[in-house]
Amino acid sequence: MLKNFNLTIFLVDDDVLCLNLYQQFLKQLGYNNVEMYDNGNDCLDSLEVHHPDVIFLDYNMEGMNGIDVLKKIKEFNPEITVLFISGQENIEIAVNAMKHGALDYIIKASLNPERMKEIMEKVESTVPMAEPRQKKSFFKKLFS
Secondary structure (H helix, E strand, C coil): CCCCCCEEEEECCHHHHHHHHHHHHHHHHHCEEEECCHHHHEEEEEEEHHCCCCCEEEECCCCCCHHHHHHHHHHHHHCCEEEEEECCCHHHHHHHHHHCCCCEEHHHCCCHHHHHHHHHHHHHCCCCCCCCCCCCCCCHHHHH
């Protein structure tokens, strides 16, 4: 399978240990363009600047919960691939996340390097891999 190591990946979790662990899993797989945020507001504020392709999003955070952040991400750009990561095994939250456009709902306890590899293979099968997603400028959008 063709790998796109140029994907911009956001990790959003209020647990700094989890953020660092997920970043290490991704680096081991060859993904180095990773931004980390400890809350949903900072993630949302960075969408326009960093143009993420993939966002790993925690559900239970201070301020805005993951579903609220997911809705705003999808309003901004429905093509961004969002994966929920949660410490809760809650079917209702998982269904709600998928209903609002999340690709998957992952339980934190199940996340290890091998599982991250499987997740990224799933992501790569949904994101066009022949070339990185084009970040169209205003003028390209206007004239295309």
